[in-house]
Amino acid sequence: MNQTRQILFDEPGPRARRRIRIATVLGAVVLAGAVVAAVHQFASHGELAAERWQPFTTWPIWRYLLTGLWATLRAAAATAVLSAALGLLLALGRLSTRRPLRWAAGAYVEIFRTVPALLLIYVTLFALPQYGLNFPLFWKLVVPLVVSNSAAFAEIFRAGILALDRGQTEAGLAVGLRRGQVMALVVLPQALVQLAPSLVSQLVGLLKDTSLGFVVSYTELLYSGQVLSSYTHLLIQTFLVVALIYLVVNASLSKFARVLQARNGRLSGRRGRRTADLPPPLIEGNTPR
Amino acid sequence: MDALTAHLSQLGHGLVTTVELTVVTTVGAMLLGIVVATLRIAPVALLRAIGTAYVEVLQNLPLLALLVLFVFALPTIGISFPLFTSAAIVIAAYEGAYLAEAIRAGINTVGVGQAEAARAIGLTFGQSLRHVILPQGLRAVIQPIGNICIALLMNTSLAAAVGVVELTQAANNVNLVEAQPIAVFTGAGLAYMLLALIIGQVTGLLERRLAIVR
Numbered sequence: 001m002n003q004t005r006q007i008l009f010d011e012p013g014p015r016a017r018r019r020i021r022i023a024t025v026l027g028a029v030v031l032a033g034a035v036v037a038a039v040h041q042f043a044s045h046g047e048l049a050a051e052r053w054q055p056f057t058t059w060p061i062w063r064y065l066l067t068g069l070w071a072t073l074r075a076a077a078a079t080a081v082l083s084a085a086l087g088l089l090l091a092l093g094r095l096s097t098r099r100p101l102r103w104a105a106g107a108y109v110e111i112f113r114t115v116p117a118l119l120l121i122y123v124t125l126f127a128l129p130q131y132g133l134n135f136p137l138f139w140k141l142v143v144p145l146v147v148s149n150s151a152a153f154a155e156i157f158r159a160g161i162l163a164l165d166r167g168q169t170e171a172g173l174a175v176g177l178r179r180g181q182v183m184a185l186v187v188l189p190q191a192l193v194q195l196a197p198s199l200v201s202q203l204v205g206l207l208k209d210t211s212l213g214f215v216v217s218y219t220e221l222l223y224s225g226q227v228l229s230s231y232t233h234l235l236i237q238t239f240l241v242v243a244l245i246y247l248v249v250n251a252s253l254s255k256f257a258r259v260l261q262a263r264n265g266r267l268s269g270r271r272g273r274r275t276a277d278l279p280p281p282l283i284e285g286n287t288p289r
Numbered sequence: 290m291d292a293l294t295a296h297l298s299q300l301g302h303g304l305v306t307t308v309e310l311t312v313v314t315t316v317g318a319m320l321l322g323i324v325v326a327t328l329r330i331a332p333v334a335l336l337r338a339i340g341t342a343y344v345e346v347l348q349n350l351p352l353l354a355l356l357v358l359f360v361f362a363l364p365t366i367g368i369s370f371p372l373f374t375s376a377a378i379v380i381a382a383y384e385g386a387y388l389a390e391a392i393r394a395g396i397n398t399v400g401v402g403q404a405e406a407a408r409a410i411g412l413t414f415g416q417s418l419r420h421v422i423l424p425q426g427l428r429a430v431i432q433p434i435g436n437i438c439i440a441l442l443m444n445t446s447l448a449a450a451v452g453v454v455e456l457t458q459a460a461n462n463v464n465l466v467e468a469q470p471i472a473v474f475t476g477a478g479l480a481y482m483l484l485a486l487i488i489g490q491v492t493g494l495l496e497r498r499l500a501i502v503r
Contacts, residue, residue, distance in 0.1 A: 012332065016332070020332055023331075023332075023333040023336065024333055024334070024335045024336075027333065027335045027336050027339065028335060031335075031339065041366040041368060044366075044367070045365060045366045045367050047365060047366050111478075111482065113439075113485075114439065114443065114481055114482045114485035114486075115443070115478045115481050115482065116443040116444070116446035116447075116457060116481060117443070117446075118446040118447060118449060118450065118457050119446060119457050119460070119474060119477055119478060119481070122457065122460070122461050122464075122474065123470065123474050126461065126464055126465070126470060127464070127470030127471065127474055128470075130468070130470060204348075204349065207351075208350070208351035208352070209351070210351075211351035211352075211353040211354055212353060212447075212450075214357065214450060215450050222351065222353060222354050222357065225357075226357070229362075235361060235362045235365050236358075236362040236363065236365050236366060238362075239354070239357060239358045239361070239362045240358070240362075242354060243350055243354055243355075243358060246349065246350050246351060246354055247346060247349050247350060250348075250349035250350070251345060251349045254345070254348070254349060
């Protein structure tokens with residue numbers, strides 16, 4: 001705490017240090033109590049028994065779960081590529097000088113930003129087949145996710161493009177570039193660097209969305225857990241392990257986003273760039289972690 | 290259209306459940322968010338660690354995985370609630386992590402001078418938070434909080450996947466009977482858009498009333 005500038009409290013004096021110690025002890029007691037209660041619940045229902053956890057040290061179980069993770073990653077990758085591309089087009093459409101284009105892209109974004117992905121999944125599952133549009137299983141998950149995530153990507157891209165200093169566009173136009181060229185050569189390259197952290201954060205959200213494969217019966221990670229637990233009857237163990245896998249993958253991605261954010265912060269530290277529309281910088285007394 | 294009018298009560302029930310779930314979880318998540326945000330800036334290192342761990346874990350797990358864990362797996366260790374309550378607890382816990390981060394960002398916009406002034410007149414950590422920091426910090430992030438509330442509204446649909454008959458599930462059920470997907474799902478989609486619009490309008494109103502123009 002020495003170097004960190006804390007907003008709400010000074011360097012503690014003797015009395016404050018005592019209070020902090022008391023609070024620490026109390027916190028530790030509450031935490032320990034919660035752990036003991038959890039262990040007790042597990043133990044009293046026989047879920048702590050070694051043979052109920054032992055399967056998770058064997059390769060076949062892990063191979064099955066990792067196959068599920070691979071399917072999750074594949075679905076996430078397909079969704080990410082398609083929805084980022086579509087999102088970029090939509091953002092450019094919303095910023096276009098042509099009114100019909102602006103209007104159409106705006107309507108798309110506003111509609112699919114407020115319709116739940118699950119509803120879209122139900123549409124692809126139960127409505128589209130009636131009209132002869134029966135996707136393979138993989139695309140039944142990916143298509144609705146692309147539809148809803150592209151709206152989210154469009155908003156990120158738009159915010160990033162708008163956050164860039166207008167002088168950049170004006171300078172580009174002044175040296176005789178056409179609007180499309182200004183966008184491709186001047187604005188987008190800079191905006192994308194600034195947006196990298198937000199885009200990676202959106203990847204986390206998108207990866208979480210693929211758990212809707214549970215509804216589609218596409219055997220990604222969560223549904224694999226479901227299938228596995230119906231064979232082994234190791235319900236809570238399986239889902240805890242599945243949760244742990246999600247946590248590891250997503251926490252790494254989040255960490256990556258923070259690294260990018262910190263790097264961008266250093267890069268633009270001296271230039272007065274407007275970052276109002278970007279996610280707020282990480283806090284903790286304004287020191288990078 | 291007949292498909293919609295013939296099942297108005299069923300769809301209406303779903304809509305009411307969605308609204309109830311949204312309201313209950315918004316309130317819960319807001320309280321939780323304030324508590325967790327406070328933990329993350331508390332003078333006690335252990336509490337800060339707990340707050341950080343909470344946000345990290347809840348933000349990095351899919352909501353559906355949490356719902357499945359809570360609804361299907363926890364009963365095996367003797368913890369079970371009614372379905373609606375379970376869904377509400379899980380969604381509130383999940384969105385609470387996002388609100389905590391938004392609130393923390395808001396706290397960060399409050400000038401350091403404000404906190405120093407509060408300390409200088411002898412307010413404790415809790416007092417300065419309650420009387421000085423939070424009232425200003427929350428006003429700075431009304432819009433982000435509104436956006437999270439809209440995301441929360443959309444996320445309540447995931448409760449359908451574990452068996453809560455809210456709007457999405459009701460629409461699906463009606464479609465299974467009537468086989469009129471376009472009318473039914475468009476209706477449900479419009480209802481979600483309307484609810485999101487209402488949340489957006491309320492946020493805008495609050496923003497105009499409360500936000501501090503600096």
